[in-house]
Amino acid sequence: MPIALHYAARTDLGLGSKSRNEDSGYAGPDLLILADGMGGHAAGDVASSTVVGELVALDGEGVGADDALHQLGEAVKRANDRLRDEMDHSDDLEGMGTTLIALLRTGTKLALANIGDSRAFMLRGGTFSQITKDHSFVQALLDDGRITPEEAEHHPQRSLVTRVLTGRDDDVPDLSMREAQIGDRYLLCSDGLSDYVAGSTIEDILRGSQTPAEAADRLVAIALRASTRDNVTVVVADVVDQSEPVHNQPQVVGAAAALGTAGDQAVEAPAPLTPAEKAAALSREANTPLNQQPPPEGPHGPQLAEEGPRSPRAAWFRWGALGGLILCVLLIAAFVGYRWSQQQFYVGEERGLVTIYQGVPQDFGPFSLHSVDSKTDIATTDLPQFYRDRVDSTLSASSKNEAIRIVEDLRTEMVKCQTGTADGSTCTP
Template sequence: MPIALHYAARTDLGLGSKSRNEDSGYAGPDLLILADGMGGHAAGDVASSTVVGELVDLDGENLGADDALLQLGEAVRRANDRLRDEMDASEDLEGMGTTLIAMLRSGTKLALANIGDSRAFMMRGGTFSQITKDHSFVQALLDEGRITPEEAEHHPQRSLVTRVLTGRDDDIPDLSLREAQIGDRYLLCSDGLSDYVAGATIEDIMRHGGTPAETADRLIAIALRASTRDNVTVVVADVVDQAEPVHNQPQVVGAAAARHTAGDHAVEPAAAPQTPAEKAAALSREANTPAYDQQPPHGSGPAGPQLAEEGPRKPRAAWLRWGALGGVIALALLVAAFVGYRWSQQQFYVGEQGGLVTIYQGVPQDLGPISLHSVDSKTDIAVSDLPSFYRDRVDGTISASDRNQAIGIVEDLRVEMVKCQIGAADGSACTP
């Protein structure tokens, strides 16, 4: 029986410190995309929107099932090459990357491409399941049986990805083909949802959330209620009988919404959801944004116009009040600095010193002339002996909640070093 997709895409900046949305999402009649960008400066949003812009031409191509999978893989390769071109053209973009989930419909088949730790789920016949596999450090620990699924949910390194699109030749996604059935419901989401909202809660909303648009709104709202510190983006799609009237227009959200056209497809940003939770989050952000363009009325002081019953303010009294306020603020800053320093010295991280993997106490920052870190212990592991991925992570430092966890990270690195040395000895692909 011919099928169609009924879909909705939604996004929110989240409640963290990010000033721009680095996620991108697209939902069209035959194509669903979610990309979670990463990198410094504007790189994250550039990466995710670039990839969406390269893939969107696949929507409406009417490809055969096998050809759809081939064309999807080729489109991802082209998008990855485009990332490399963008980085070559601008030093500010060097090191950017993005996760990607893309679903391309062909008849009753869905071609799926996945790389990174964004996730795709399916609800079928009352059963809710994850249909993608994370490319992450924590997933590798799970596969090796070194941690349990419960431990994985709260692991401090759960955001450490092992494969994303970064413009390198070996950035290859997982590709698969599945049969779609009428009644299926699919969810593509960034980790702004999956890292902050329990799987059982996501399942309940997917099961009882209403239309795709209502479900997407509820998922964004619950992520905000869970105080997500990351951008949060969802794409929800129902598989329906093609005979059912579907009035969806293509929707683009997040960083890719700046692209008013993608290829030959005109796409418009979906209207921002207006759930109570999102309104509260927006008001919270506005309340913390200084209104520099608003000046007090002429003749009014910092506290507004003078009330008749106050009488004239005496200059000396005003000076004393401001002096006292300044003293209180200075004391509060000193207390905050002391508390912050004490907290920093309770932290640990793994980094490099003299070419060796080293455990540090503190945080990898300085406060003016004050160093907030010191060497706790050096190991005998040479950073140069680690696989390139783990070398990069040590160079960027790996945080730990306490010294025992830092020691555990070091032991994990030792295992990876040994595995790589064994692989180099027997001629396998693993080389430092």
């Protein structure tokens, strides 16, 4: 039976320190893409949007089933070559990279390409499963039996990737083909969701949502409630009978939309459904120029019929008492928040050295919420590029002992690269 895809794509900057969205997402009639850019100052947003811009031409091309996997693999190779070209033309982009998941529909089959630690899941009947395998340090520990799946879910180094698209010749994705069935629901997500929200919760939301749009909105919302410090992007798609009415307007979100790299595809802006978007809409209303607002009624604003004349002194007293109460609450919250922040640790960089910090990597106005606890003798330039990128982005730890363990693991990876005993794909500077 002919099938079609009913889809939705959503993204959010997240609650961390990133000032720009480095994720890119695309959802179209025959193609779903999610890319999580990395590189910090080396333009992860450029990397993810560049790859999406190269792959989007596959949508609507009517690729045959026998040729789909080959065509997808070649498109990924062209996208990777484009990254190399971009870096060759700009030193500022050197070191950028991106994860990638791409699903290409051909007939009733789906060609899948995956590289990095972004994830794809499938909900089919009573079964919820991850259909991609992470290319990450933690996945290697899992494969070796050194940690359990439960330990992997909260491992402090779960963001350390071992293979992504960086413009190198050996950046080759995993390719596979699967049969789609009507009723399947697919999710592509960045680690801004999967690192902060349990798999069981993701499954519950996918099962309990009527439409892909509802599921996508709820997944982004739950990631924000879980205080995700990373960009969070999701693409949700249902496999439906081709005869059913399907919304066929492509959707582009994240860096690919902001930088305009999705080719000539039309971009649909999702309706403002999230609390953050509603707040932005209310803020725009509140900032309407005074000459566009209705004039107040009476000398102190509108007066209810049952009220008597208002006393300016009483009004000032009420507002003063309310302001004092609010100030007290804010001061208490600030004190509690500061105490909590000083019980946290993370690993970052200080003057070229891997450094353990106490606190959180944020500032509150003129006040810094972090300080150097101890410096190591590990130069960030001696780390493999992607471990260096993760140190630049900071690695959170549940305690100082956990931070020390992270440092020792980084030292191990550095030594492996220096002695030539590690996988070559992880040791390219």
